[in-house]
Amino acid sequence: MLIFLDFDDVLFNTKKFKDAYFSLFKKRGVSRDIFDKFYYTPSDSGIDRYCPVNHVKRICKELNLNYSDFKDDVLEFVGDTSRYIFGDSVSFLNNFSKNELYLVSFSKTDFQKSKIFNSGIANHFCKIKIVNELKGDAINEIIKNNKIKYNQKNYFIDDRVEHLTDAKIKNPNLTTIFLLRKEGRYKDRKNKYCDYKVSNFNEILKIIKQKNVKKIS
Numbered sequence: 001m002l003i004f005l006d007f008d009d010v011l012f013n014t015k016k017f018k019d020a021y022f023s024l025f026k027k028r029g030v031s032r033d034i035f036d037k038f039y040y041t042p043s044d045s046g047i048d049r050y051c052p053v054n055h056v057k058r059i060c061k062e063l064n065l066n067y068s069d070f071k072d073d074v075l076e077f078v079g080d081t082s083r084y085i086f087g088d089s090v091s092f093l094n095n096f097s098k099n100e101l102y103l104v105s106f107s108k109t110d111f112q113k114s115k116i117f118n119s120g121i122a123n124h125f126c127k128i129k130i131v132n133e134l135k136g137d138a139i140n141e142i143i144k145n146n147k148i149k150y151n152q153k154n155y156f157i158d159d160r161v162e163h164l165t166d167a168k169i170k171n172p173n174l175t176t177i178f179l180l181r182k183e184g185r186y187k188d189r190k191n192k193y194c195d196y197k198v199s200n201f202n203e204i205l206k207i208i209k210q211k212n213v214k215k216i217s
């Protein structure tokens with residue numbers, strides 16, 4: 001059995017994290033407009049990425065603020081993101097061995113890597129894959145490289161229906177679980193590519209345990 005998990009709004013309370021992150025700026029008098037205006041670092045490739053150091057640097061220039069302290073504050077904050085892991089995440093992961101668990105996250109940036117690797121849960125996973133596209137291909141690639149046992153069940157848990165849809169279309173044998181937490185930022189709607197819709201990890205555990213019980217014939 002392999003379990004593919006999304007990070008943001010699934011294992012990690014991204015809304016709470018983002019609110020706390022913004023408060024670091026707010027306490028220095030940075031408005032939401034200024035925060036948003038300088039959020040992405042423009043790039044020649046046309047793909048703008050988020051970089052906290054550049055964000056701070058550009059805001060400090062605009063508002064004439066002390067860069068050094070501000071930057072240190074932001075880097076310290078990003079250096080430990082463990083308090084934003086949902087209360088039921090670790091107990092869920094503890095039910096499985098490392099080689100059953102894969103983290104598949106969207107947005108290939110250093111900021112995303114920091115959030116994940118500084119959250120204290122990275123060592124639960126056999127592999128952490130960060131992608132910039134829909135997740136179906138990355139999941140199939142991992143499944144293909146694993147020795148599939150007869151009748152093996154594989155699961156994919158995400159809060160975004162577009163990723164679940166892509167993965168289910170590309171691999172109809174995959175069991176897709178749409179996790180819509182009340183704390184999540186998105187309110188997607190379940191569609192026919194989502195096998196289950198749940199609101200916490202307890203419900204997921206029940207589904208996985210039930211499906212993996214050997215049928216006595």
Ligand SMILES: [Mg+2]
Nearest residue numbers: 006008009159
């Ligand atoms: Mg997510």
